[in-house]
Amino acid sequence: MAGLADWGEAVIVFRRPDDASFPLQMTSQSSSASAAAPHPANTLEADSLSASLTVRDLRASIAWYRDVVGFTLDREMVRDGVLRAAAMRAGAVRILLNQDDGAKGFERTTGLGFSLNVSTRQSVDVIADRIRSHGGTLDSEPADMPWGARVFRVRDPDGYALAFSRPLG
Numbered sequence: 001m002a003g004l005a006d007w008g009e010a011v012i013v014f015r016r017p018d019d020a021s022f023p024l025q026m027t028s029q030s031s032s033a034s035a036a037a038p039h040p041a042n043t044l045e046a047d048s049l050s051a052s053l054t055v056r057d058l059r060a061s062i063a064w065y066r067d068v069v070g071f072t073l074d075r076e077m078v079r080d081g082v083l084r085a086a087a088m089r090a091g092a093v094r095i096l097l098n099q100d101d102g103a104k105g106f107e108r109t110t111g112l113g114f115s116l117n118v119s120t121r122q123s124v125d126v127i128a129d130r131i132r133s134h135g136g137t138l139d140s141e142p143a144d145m146p147w148g149a150r151v152f153r154v155r156d157p158d159g160y161a162l163a164f165s166r167p168l169g
Helices: 031-036 058-069 124-133
Strands: 010-015 021-025 051-055 072-079 082-090 093-099 114-119 138-144 149-155 161-167
Touching: 051 058, 058 072, 058 082, 058 093, 058 124, 114 149, 124 138, 124 149, 124 161
Parallel strands: 051 093, 114 161
Antiparallel strands: 010 021, 010 114, 072 082, 082 093, 138 149, 149 161
8 A cells, every 4th residue: 555655735625514615725836936926915825734733632643643544753742741742744744733731621622614635646545445444434435526536534533524535537
């Protein structure tokens, strides 16, 4: 099975309360392209987008993203001898997992109102099989979508939704 370190660009899917969703493709330009085509002063020129998620059990979340989905542990952040955060990586995709400190209550709901979409050149069916074989449960099976992508959805242990997609064709 191919490693997930080959993953390419990220696509964010915004989900409205009525459960309708729409994808937003996020790409970056090379520095030479940026120099050749200057952007107006009032236009954002971003190079990447990473997610930072607050989790109830940091070690369990690291294990889920690493062992179930296939991310690699990029680095751990320790403060005062306590593991506080971990950076996970899959190709160009980065997710920072932060240990919840309980300041807002441990029983609050997380992950509502948005989902993260990881776009890949890999077979989403193979990725879905990996997740299932490592104990994960899919929210939806891989399916071809009218916008030209094959997609499935899954939730992490804290309820954050991830959609994995590959362009059709």
